[in-house]
Amino acid sequence: MEKLTLRRIGNALMLHYVGEITLEITGDLKRLLDAELEGDEVATVVIDLGDVSFMDSSGIGFLVSVNTRMRSAGRAFFLYRLSPPVEKTLGLVQLLQFFQILSDEAALTAACGK
Amino acid sequence: MEHAAVKKVFQAISHPGDSRKLAKEVVEYLAREHLADPDALHDLDIILTEACANVCRHAYGGAPGRLEVRLGVNPGRWVELEIVDWGKGFAGDARFENPGPDSEGGRGLYIMRMLSNHCRVDRRDGENVVFIHKDIGATQWKS
Numbered sequence: 001m002e003k004l005t006l007r008r009i010g011n012a013l014m015l016h017y018v019g020e021i022t023l024e025i026t027g028d029l030k031r032l033l034d035a036e037l038e039g040d041e042v043a044t045v046v047i048d049l050g051d052v053s054f055m056d057s058s059g060i061g062f063l064v065s066v067n068t069r070m071r072s073a074g075r076a077f078f079l080y081r082l083s084p085p086v087e088k089t090l091g092l093v094q095l096l097q098f099f100q101i102l103s104d105e106a107a108l109t110a111a112c113g114k
Numbered sequence: 115m116e117h118a119a120v121k122k123v124f125q126a127i128s129h130p131g132d133s134r135k136l137a138k139e140v141v142e143y144l145a146r147e148h149l150a151d152p153d154a155l156h157d158l159d160i161i162l163t164e165a166c167a168n169v170c171r172h173a174y175g176g177a178p179g180r181l182e183v184r185l186g187v188n189p190g191r192w193v194e195l196e197i198v199d200w201g202k203g204f205a206g207d208a209r210f211e212n213p214g215p216d217s218e219g220g221r222g223l224y225i226m227r228m229l230s231n232h233c234r235v236d237r238r239d240g241e242n243v244v245f246i247h248k249d250i251g252a253t254q255w256k257s
Contacts, residue, residue, distance in 0.1 A: 022134055023167045054156075056163045057225055061218040068216060085156065092228050098215040 004029070006036065012044035012112035013037075014080075018051040021059035029062055043075050044112060046102065050081030055089050067099060078102050078111050118186030118194060120148070128170045128181040128199065137162035140183050140195075148187055151254030157229040158193065158248065164222040165197035165244045173201030173242065190255050192231075195246040203242040208235040 005016040013036055021029070036042065045066060049055075063079070070077035080102045082090065090096050102108045122143065126136040141159045149155050162183065169181050179201055186194040210227045213220040227233040232247040 020134065022163060023170065024132065024134060054159065054163075056160065056167060057219070057221040058167060060221060064216065064218050068218075088156070089160065089225075092225055093212055093221050095215055 004032070009112040011041055012046060013042045014046045014048060014112070016048040016051070020054040021049075021052055021062065022054065022056045023058040026058045026062040030065065033066060037069070044078070045070055045075070046078045046080050046108065046111065048080045049086045050083055052083050052086050055086050057093075060089065060093060060095065063099065064095075076100075076111065078108075080108055116188055116191070118188050120185075120187040120189065122185045122187075124183040124185065126181050127178045128166065128173065129178050132170070134163055134166070136181060136183055137166050140185060143185075144187075144193070148189060148256060149193075149250065149254060150256045151250070154248075154250050154254045158195075161226050161229050161246055161248075162195065162197070164225050165195075165246075168222050168244070169197065169199045169201070173199040173203075175202070190252055192247060192249045194248075195244075197244040197246075199242050200240060201242065203237050204235050 003017055003019045007014045007016070015033070017029070033045070037045075047063065047066070052059075067077045078100050082101065087096070090099070102111055124136055124140050124143075137159060140162055141155055144158060145155055166181060166183075169179070173179055173181075179199060182198040184196040184198065208223055209220060210223045210233070212224045223233070223235070226244070226246060230246045230248045232245070234245050236243045236245060
């Protein structure tokens with residue numbers, strides 16, 4: 001998946017995706033994240049949405065599923081850098097207050113514990 | 115009731131891995147011929163993507179099947195869409211409400227309703243039809 005970059009920052013895992021997050025890609029994203037989260041070493045997941053040009057309700061479902069999985073395991077989940085289309089879509093379904101959103105690099109650094 | 119001055123039909127075979135293709139085709143046509151406003155085009159893109167994804171996921175049990183978008187345009191005023199399949203339909207299970215925040219699905223029809231002026235689901239003569247009417251302001255059209 002050449003549009004996806006994974007980066008470890010301490011025991012945090014950061015996903016950066018460039019392009020559209022829709023039904024066509026969410027299954028692959030889930031499988032990839034499942035593999036990355038095997039074991040207990042990842043305490044925090046951050047998804048960088050700054051370069052996502054379009055997101056549909058499948059993308060929303062993916063974000064909710066990651067949030068549920070991380071929280072129920074006592075781990076942390078954050079969104080970082082919402083692009084305008086992503087912010088609009090999350091706002092439509094009233095989830096902007098539901099997710100923990102990191103607004104800048106300082107917040108990202110603090111969340112990743114570095 | 116006003117009739118569309120422009121009518122056009124787009125067809126495809128739905129496939130779970132290809133839910134965006136037909137939506138993009140319709141939006142590209144609207145951008146080329148009728149609409150100038152990126153926000154209006156983005157709204158229609160989301161509506162069409164959600165409706166086509168519903169067909170891809172549910173109408174034919176995940177198997178390929180016929181998918182059609184019937185577009186009506188009244189230039190300077192509105193756009194209407196009918197997203198049609200010949201599969202199993204909603205069977206009275208169409209939910210237009212926003213589900214709880216922890217729900218992983220069920221937001222498609224809610225999003226379509228929020229972005230349109232009128233949204234309904236019909237079954238007629240073997241066709242399952244999602245109907246959308248969206249008013250679009252005069253300044254949002256190509257001059």
